[in-house]
Amino acid sequence: MFENGDLILRYLERLGVEYVFGVPGGSIEPFYDALARSERRGGIRTITARHETGAAFMAEGYARETGRIGVCCSTAGPGATNLLTGVASAYADGIPMLVITAQTALDRFGQGSLQETSCTGIHTVEMFARCTRYNTLVSHPAQLETKLLQAVSHAVSNQPGPAHLAIPLDVMRHRIPDNVIDGALNAFTNHEVAPSERFIQSALGELDPAKKVTLVLGEGAAEASELLIRIAESRRWLMVTTPRGKGLIDSFHPLYRGVFGFAGHDSATDALKVENADRVVAIGTALDEVSTCGWDPTTILSDRLIHISNNPAHLSRSTMARLVVLGSPKVLFESLAKVWSIRPTSQASRSISSDERLPVNTRLDDPDKCFDRSGRIKSQALMTYMSRICPLDTRVLMDTGNSFLWGIHYWNVRRPTNMPPEINHFHIGLGFAAMGWAIGTSVGMAAAGRQHPVVCFTGDGSYLMSGQELTIALQENLNILMLVLNDASLGMVSHGQKLSGGEQVATRLPSVDFSMMARALGVESYRVESMEQLADLDITEILSRPGPCLVDVIVDGDQVPPLGSRMKVLTSSIQTDK
Template sequence: MTLTSAPKVDAASGNGDGCRMTGAHALMDALRRHGVDTIFGYPGGAILPIYDALHVAESEGWLRHVLVRHEQGGTHAADAYARATGRVGVCFGTSGPGATNLVTGIATAQMDSVPMVVITGQVPRTAIGTDAFQETDIFGITLPIVKHSWVVRDPADLASVVAQAFHIAASGRPGPVLIDIPKDVGQEEFDYVPVEPGTVIPAGFRATPPPDLAAVADALALIKAANRPLLYVGGGAVAASAHDSLKVLAERYQLPVTTTLMGKGAFDENHPLALGMLGMHGTAYANFAVTDCDLLIAVGARFDDRVTGKLDTFAPRARVIHFEIDPAEIGKNRRADVAVLGDVGASLAALVELSLQDTPETRTAAWLERIKDWKQRYPLTIPPAEGSIYPQEVLLAVRELASDAIVTTDVGQHQMWAAQYLRNGPRGWISSAGLGTMGFGMPAALGAQVACPDRRVVCIAGDASVLMNIQELGTLAQYDLPVKVVIVNNHWQGMVRQWQESFYEERYSASDMLKGMPDFEMLARSFGVEGVKIVERSELKSGLAAALASPHPTLVDVHVRRGENCYPMVPPGCSNAQMVGLPSHPELAMDPKRNCPACGAVTSSDHRFCPSCGSAL
């Protein structure tokens, strides 16, 4: 017999041991004990017992459920909730197609190391393996993309499983976990025994070790001896909330800082030591710096291919310090001269503390002067105010009008322009980096807005990407979430078109989105969301300002130049020094000049690597 209401259990005292309740109500109590106050999800037959218990929890006032319009949207919203807060995100989905619709979002979280607990309904235990209606083996399907997973076959295990799930998701290198609950497990009554957070350690679990102080000391010695050091900061620094230590370290030793796409916001991007993003669409000065540095200090970064370009030309003359929580990343793509394994926040704090024992002797003045010169000669393009609106103008306007916003993005050219031109604070940048998931931006924005109701949230979207989860306009409307969705609309799959232009002799196969493109302004209004269309430059700032001032969800469709490419760009298989699409080549203007022995290009005598082919000079 299913209870119609959940027995109240005193979370503080633990009273309620032996309370008779259903598995579904036990699950909700376990989630409450782990601090869950928000769940994103979509109901269905196999998970209905859990939704019935969820209804009771909402009526008691401790839980908010956000009904998304597609399960993938729920995973992205829970993902962004976690990124914006540092807490574990939670989402629900039913069995069969409901569960498989979660897969892309789970993989997105796994690639970007985001803590998330995904709970799915499953067919009854007796039906498992019979090809029952809406049965899929979501446990097996997701094995490669989760940190751990469970199929709960006994309701008495629920409390322990939930405790283990939250522990695993948030500890070490964070990531998603999955709990699959058969329908009859949710319905079955049993004598519930609560499990408090942190009291159950999963079998075989290894706690993150404290940083090795000897390795920290070795790292400090290399930093003090370097003439051309560079901090290379990834998403691990954001996950560890290491921004304060990072700032102290950079300023104390005058270390320039470049970040990955995941690392944006870990260091103040308005700071004079900031170089912006490096890699395929990184700034020219960040890519020149990483090519020319003599010490690379990697902080929570994994030497991803979009960052390194041709791996054997990445920081080719540099010694490497690697601060990392995941031992699997140490030496995976690049050997470290000094590896500091452990929580990145704790490791950097130990480094700062050790550094305070002496007076820093900075050796980077000439290095910083060279980087300053690169910044002046190689700025990001500021397009001329003529003709159609340039995509870069849209991002510059957003930066001016919403400098304090949490920004989410979809994936494509607009994502790279946003990474180049926007300047974000800690946990103020949310983007699908590792998996590159189109359709991520808008559901991520609604998750961030739910997590941070007092913050402004802006989604930078592409006209192709946004269509992949356009249904979440309905969620924005239902909950009146004041998200601002800004579409950089060139009527193409923009990055696909750019690659086809650059590498496939302008054969634009299946990338033109003009025919069949909806009127986004009218589409938004049909959902009950405010819609704005901007076509003329004279309307850009005023239209964006009005949209940003609205207390309601608003979609802004900005039509931009169709053929604009995102530069700089490191072609695949090339060195980071081999960028194309730069406005000028400053090295060519420097005297005295010399020819590169590998390719013959004229370059400056004070540069150590050829800007054309990346060869050592």
């Protein structure tokens, strides 16, 4: 027996996919039948999430770790609507994903079927329209193969993101010949778009005579990052990263000035001021709030800007730039490096080492707190300590809330010498900023790279939303260390209320012992209330073996996270309203 569900899985196998993340149900049952057949023959298998939003986050984590498309699925009705937040998160961060949702049988559309989500019911295809790159109902069995190939093509394009197929039960169950798979996958190559010679010469004309240049590396600069570092070293240019680009440069590189934007560093802002940068070169980033420090007009958003990206969506707001280049940053800078006689290899850029406890050239808000061991745990000290003791191949995720604020500002990235330049071990879900994002994403990432440890920083509010996904790490024996920053509060909201002069309301959480919760789930766990207790844990040993572990970290909730740029936006909106 060979059905359309089997056809989908055979194509996904050709793309290197290993897992489908989802939750089963009645209307999606034929696809799970195909997954069962696949698993029996050693092919793609399913990982069952505890909630469909978690399944989408897991698919995102898988895509981030492997560079391949992540796949998630759900049944009709609430299964599909539960996926929405996770899909929107992947859309906002440009993560390639195939999203499969079920529909009731075509001949039952409009008749009030259980969990009906057709165009005459709860119209889920319409719901997905604004958070996908491709979105369609497969309304006839003959459409499925073509629409599947189109969906994957959109998902992994130069403007990547989720693609959604809504597939009725009878279409998924439709039988087909077992030799039907013959579609070419040529369209799925993420092609490098070479900038035109005219734009290469324009960039050379702008940068060659410039005395002071600052590079801004966003997430889309990954493949060119090593080359950009070599060029910066040769020409003595300064470098900063956006929050999403953090991790592409070793924090201790002498030319690195830190993160510019959301939760960033004053040293990065200074590096972009007119007195320090004749030209600002932004690579692979969109000019959104988090990457422009709340649209600061004195730094990136000026006529000194040269904006380069392979993704056309990144360039849509570059109205003030003196030069905008659509194309591969790597191809562009290879041409410039050749003109400047910069050698293709450089030991300096690949082997940054430092005995400094903190980066010398990155100005932190509270450097003294990085080594403060008094009282309750300071998040500044937690990030500094963990970034120093975690193995160099550790994948690190910072969840929405205080976790990603502390992580962006205080986590020190150390890149091993053998690390491919396009790989980034520091991850945040900043586009849509969904609470609980890091929990599910860490599961998908750990499943994709079982030989590497994964460390997930999350807050108590996020854990109360999505902590049940940790049971998957137990079931799959995944190497995940979950650190819950526990201050019995929705910390980021609470501090935002205080800083903006708002009412102090609705942010208190119960005092929960998350180590006891984890123990009840069968997960190894610890509770630490001081840095001394944290230091007594053998983190290196914990991260050297499979299986999850949770540490309930009692943090000092009075410490104010680096919220400056966010508060500037929020308070200016309040003033405008008045």
